Amino acid sequence: MFIIVASKGMRSWISGIFDNETTAEQYIDTIPDELKEFQQRIVINNLNYPFYIVERDGFQFLTEDEVIAVLEQTEVTEDEDEVHFNLYTIESDYQPRMPGTDYMGILRHEHVTNEFVQWYKSQGIDFLHQRGILCSK
Numbered sequence: 001m002f003i004i005v006a007s008k009g010m011r012s013w014i015s016g017i018f019d020n021e022t023t024a025e026q027y028i029d030t031i032p033d034e035l036k037e038f039q040q041r042i043v044i045n046n047l048n049y050p051f052y053i054v055e056r057d058g059f060q061f062l063t064e065d066e067v068i069a070v071l072e073q074t075e076v077t078e079d080e081d082e083v084h085f086n087l088y089t090i091e092s093d094y095q096p097r098m099p100g101t102d103y104m105g106i107l108r109h110e111h112v113t114n115e116f117v118q119w120y121k122s123q124g125i126d127f128l129h130q131r132g133i134l135c136s137k
Contacts, residue, residue, distance in 0.1 A: 001017065001018070001019055001043070001044045001045075001047040001048070001051070001061070002016075002017075002018045002019070002020070002021055002023075002024035002041060002042075002043055003016070003017050003018075003041070003042050003043075003044060003061065004016035004017075004024065004027065004028065004039050004040070004041055004042075004100075005039070005040050005042060005059060006035070006038045006039050006040070006100065006102070007038060007040070008038045011102070012058065012059070013101075013102035013104055014053070014059065014094070014104055015031070015035075015039060015095070015096060015099070015100050015101060015102070015103075016028075016093075016094065016095045016096075016099075017090055017093055017094040017095075018093050018095075019048070019049065019093060020093075023093065024041060027095055027099060028041065030099040031099045031100035032099070032100060035099075035100035035101070036100065038100070039100060044061050047061055047063070049090065049091050049092060050064070050089060050090060050091045050135045051063060051064075051090050052064070052066075052067040052087060052088065052089060052090065052133075053086075053087070053088040053090060054067065054070055054085050054086070054087055054088075055085055055086040055087075055088065056084065056085035056086075064134060067087065068125070068128075070085075071112070071117070071120050071128075074112065074117050075117070076114045076117050076118060076121075077114060079114075080114060081113075082113060082114050083111050083112065083113055084112045084113070084114075084117065085112050086109050086110070086111055086112070087109060087110045087112050087133065088104070088107045088108065088109040089107075089108045089109070089132070089133050089134075089135065090107065091108075091135060094107060108132065108133075110131065110133060
């Protein structure tokens, strides 16, 4: 998997996800010069669609089993407004309309809050399927 991660100051975002290196390189060529310096291409071997991104102090790119393990280890806290992390489900290539920019909000995602964790702990994997997080096999 070829992923374009951008960082500018305190902000980080993913500006592209591709399963083909040539497509990723073609996309990078379309990024305006003023944004190119913030972009970094990373390669993650042995990762296929669907996969998951956990956004918490950076990005983790995970398989279904790995994201379930993260959810199993997440505990409810006393802060009822706590957002433990954002969880993105990635089923296909992604690129924003304006290359190099942060448009991650269009990706299917969940804010993993205490309430989310409680629902997951009580309903298990069925909850993730109902929410459309795990893709049906």
